[in-house]
Amino acid sequence: MAKHNPMHTLIDLTQNQANEAARQLQNLNASRDDAQAQLSTLYVYRQDYVERLEKATASGISAANYHNFRQFIATLDEAISQQNKIVAQLDQKLEQGKQRWFDHKRQLTSYETLLSRQEQERIQRDNRKEQIMTDELSSNQFRRHHNTH
Template sequence: MASTASLNVLIDLAKDTANEAGKQLQLLTTERNKAESQLSMLHDYRLDYAQRLQKATETGLSASNYHNFRQFIATLDEAISQQNSIVGQMDVRIEQGRQQWYAQKRRLSSFEALQSRQSRQQLVRANRSEQLASDELSANQFRRAHHSY
C-alpha cells in the first residue's frame, strides 16, 4: 500500500490538476459566451440592415445601392456562418474540457477514497494493538493476583 506521504503528494497533484482543468473549463466557457455574444450582434446587425433595405426599397432605391445592400447582407451572412462555426467548435472544446475536468475529479476522488481506506485500516490496527496491550496487561495483573496465593 502506498505510504501516507506518497498518497498525500498524489492527492495534492490531483487537486492541482483538477483545479487547472476547472480553470481551463471556465476560460473556454467565457470564450464561448463572447463568441455567442458576437454572433448575436451579427444577427442583430443583419436584421437591422435587412430592415433598412426594406425601407429603402419602399421609398425607391437605385440598382447600385440595392446591389450594395444585398452584397453587404451577404457578407454579414458569411460572417454569421463563420461565427456559428466558431460557436460550434467552442461547444466541442467545452465538452472536452468538461470531460477532462470530470476525469480529474474522479481521479482525485479515487485517491481520497484510498486515503480514507488507509486511515481506517491504520485505526483498526491501532485499536487491535491497543486491545492486545490491554489484554496483556489484564493477563499480567491476573497472573500476579493468582501467583501471590
C-alpha cells in the same frame, strides 16, 4: 512524527489538476459567451441592414445601391456562418473541458476514499495492537497476582 502517506501527494496533484481544469473551463465558458454575443450582434446587424434594404427598395433605389446592399448582407451572412462555426467549436471544447474536470474530480474522490479506507484500516490495526497489549498486561497481572497467592 507521522509517516507521510504518498496518497496525500496524489490527492494534492489531482486537486491541482482539477483546479486547473476548472480555470480552463471558466475561460472556455467566457470565450463561448463572448462568441455567442458576437453572433447575436451580427444577427441584429444583418436584420438592421435587411430592414434598410426593404425601406430603400420601397422608396426607390438604384441597381448599384441595391447590389451593394445585397453584397453587404451576403458578407454578413458569411460572417454569421463563420461565427456559428466558432461557437460550435467552443461548445465542443467546453464539453471536453467539462469531461476533463469531471474526470479529475472523480479521480480525486477515489483517492480521498482510498486514503480514508487506509486511515480506517490503520486505526483498526492500532486498536487491535492496543487491545493485544492490554490483554497481555492484564494476563500478566492476573498471573502475578495468582502466583503470589
